Amino acid sequence: MKLKCCFLKKRFWFLLIILGIGGTLYANNELKLLTDSLRRVIDEKHIFVQKKEDRIDRIKCMLKSPGLTLEGKYKINLRLYDEYKKFHIDSAIHYVEDNIEISRKLNKSYLTTQSSLHLSLLYSMCGRFREAEMILKGIDSSSLPKDLLITYYETYSSFWGHYSISVANNIYGQQQAAYQDSLIALIDHTSLGYKMSRASYYIWRDTLRSKEIFKELLEIEEVGTPNYAMITHSYSRLCRHQKKYDEEKKYLILSAIADIRNATRENASLQNLALIHYEEKKLADAFKFTQSAIDDVISSGIHFRAIEIYKFNSIINTAYQTEQSRSRSNLTTFLISTSIILFLLVLLVICIYIQMKKILKIKRALVQSNQELLRLNDKLNNINNQLNDTNNQLYEISNVKEHYIAEFFDVCFSYISKMEKYQNVLYKYAINKYYDELIKKLKSSALVDEELTALYARFDKVFLGLYPTFVADFNALLKDGEQIVLKSDALLNRELRIYALLRLGITDSGKIANFLRCSTSTVYNYRTRMRNKAAVDRDEFENEIMKINSTQEK
Template identity: 40%
Template sequence: MNLRKPIFLKRCFLLLSGMILLTACGRDDSASLSEQLDYMIRNKRLFDEKKEERIDIFRRMLHVTSLTPEQEYALNDSLSEVFYKYRLDSAIRYGERNLELARRIGDRNRSASAAIRLARFYSSRGACIEARQLLDSVRRELPRSFLEPYYQTYIFFYDCYEVFSGSSRPANNRKIYRDSLRRHLGIPASNSETREQTEQRLLERLGQIPPGTPEYAKTTNSLGDHYRAHGDDWLAKKYYTLSAIADIQNATKENSAILSLAKLYFDHKDYSRAYKYTQSAIEDALCSNMQFRIVRMTELSSIIIASHQDKEAKTKVKLQHYLILISVLSVVLILLFVYAYQQVRKLSRVRKELSGTNAELARLNIELSEINEQLSDTNTVKVQYIARFFDLCSMYIDKMDNYRKSLKKLAQERKPDELYRRLKSTSMLEDEQEELFRNFDEIFLNLYPTFIEDFNALLVETERITPKSGDLLNKELRIYALIRLGITDSIKIASFLRCSLSTVYNYRTKMRNRAAVSREDFEKTVMKIGSIHRNDS
């Protein structure tokens, strides 16, 4: 019994030593991956240059003069795929060209594919109205083979819409399309897969994918999410790092792994790395102009940056205390005084760098706020005037239909004199013209509510215009309202207002003669009305 006890203790010691050694190796592996990621971030431009070389190859092929529409479509398709998650604006440009080509050659499958892909691009940029219009336009005649990407794009659309609108209402619609996708793929509605099964499935898929590819980045990111959800932060950190490295190798600017990694380091109070990776994610998002990613990371990045700055401030305070202590002991310890002097110079450089970084971050935050405000204003105006446009079109269709029915009734009742009198009468045309002018006045004054006051301010005080009671604008004001909208051709103005060309020339000459500003610059100044107030506000 006494002989067995030392043997048992020896085995326990060896087992414990092995576990400690494995843990140390795991930590070394994690540290090595972090250093590799830091190196990749510092040298991102090298991978961007490689991607640009690949893009140049496609562009040179695109400039071949003998290309058929189908060949140009294939090249544009490749270019839009390469540019997506790298330069979103370029991806949209090639995607729009492909949609135009597909419609021109009458290929339904290519039209559906181009529309679905372009809808995803629009969703990423925040053009949710255009994205939804594209998806709805291909819904009726969509081949079954396109249902999977169609449902996936609609799910992504509602993800983006929820981020841009700040509302949780799109979640129900997103669930509807996710259920449709499951039914199409034959996947059960309830996910009964265990944690071990999910892990095994993802690891098996990872083993079949070459490292450094976009699919490798996607799978390692999914593994990181899986381990993060189950509380294994060490493995989550490892796979997020692998995913971020692969994204940089592929010059992928729209990536979530590095932002997830920043949040993980932030939760573990490693604010320096969290700040570094957040900065890299912000640079990539701004470079790709991926509005969806910019809006999503705004809140998290501000928290991480604030925490990093707070840590730096605390570090400064501690260093200042150390400097005071070193100053007290400087009489006895001359060597320590030299060391303290070097530290002060180092701190001064750090302060300058931090000051420049903070100024740049403040500028970026202002730009992000302006972009968000512009997106919100643009979407609101679009919704209002699209609804107004359809309402007017519907109203005019109803009026034309009623007029047709009345003429039909007169023809059926064999009343040619009354029918001829109706056709000869211009009262309906005059009424509709008045209605058109009234709608134009209302819409224009909604866009430029201070137009009359601003226009009168450009005239001599005794020559200012006041519309009649009950009128919003008179003929002179309508002429210059059209000029404010960019319609400067007198022929077009006369056609719109249904008056003679000489009348328009006379009114324009009369207004210039009554101007309180330079006659040559009068109409240019009119075209700036409204923009001044927007800038001031």
């Protein structure tokens, strides 16, 4: 019986040892995976910063909304304050100061007090403690409604917390605790803030109670949110108090990852991790985390975090540089050893080199042949491209000629018919001896003007049938504000007709002037004015006009 009991005890302890080893291996593997994830997230930090900046830009666009009221602008500024608070202090201050001006214009003391409290918090975060305290002392807390009183106590508590970190004196932590107690007495006991305060309070007094609250919060909160980062950071303090250092690192890493992914630059977890890795002699990670934290401090302007990190940055940096020097020394030793081995391989390389030389000659001959073939191929491609361009131009010319010849005959027949009718009218006036009407008819230019208008309208219609996008393409070549705007009943105007004729290949200003019934100098002036309005090089403007494609080319 005794033997059996001894056997069972030994088996029990053996199982415990196996489970302990398995648990340790699992924990180590989990920490390794989380640390790898943190490194990747740090390397991709610029992506998350860009996403936040894009989100802020979308909110800023709302400020440009037409008909935006002062109340609406105040709410948008409030959103921008929340976005910038732990991202870029100076920008957050700008929008809070704007809200203070808005609240004064609206004559709403509630909004003025709310914005003043926000400004005080920002001042304390960036180290302007005197200004932050002056704002807080200037607020009569006895007259505040409950929600603003809660904000007042939160701001005062944060003020003393930031100040105690900045001056490295824990005595101010007692004043912070006093405001924290006043805050806890006011806030909703079901709120996150209350539960976080209770959990932090119990860390040093009742660890089991503290752990229960933290576990409850972690189950409720979605992973990766800013609140999740805050909960895991506070929970890591409990793990450290319980001397569960692997769990402390785990929750600090989870907190740091969440902060980076949310572009929260008040990243206390990353600073704590840098110190832990320094103590564990993992200097590469300590240096990487420290540099990332410093980058956040510089970008955000959060003063009290800067004081914390600068305390140990030089220590970690020095240790890292020493480690790098040691690594370089080891590398030098390795290189010397490798050089000796390489020297032994030189003889073999010489033999290979002789063979390689022969192969190289063959390769060079092949390369030259390939280059010659490529050159000939490029030449053929260029010739083909030129032929294609020429064919396209011939096709366009043929198409234009086909359309305009058809229109030419149609116009000619039309004018012959009109001339016959006009001749008959004049003949009737003559045989009936209506000499006054005949002279009046012959002197009148109305018929000529009417026919010119009809001719231009027909030209415009035919031309735009061939080049339907001509007006839009022409305007695209002009500077902003210089585009041609046609009347509602017009297809082209005189400037566009000049360039339409140019596009058809009529470059003689005299011919263009005859067609448009104006002087050559007028045509020249129009062309010069358009070149001066060109968005492209004025000397290339008319060449660009010639590149406007017809319907068939498209």
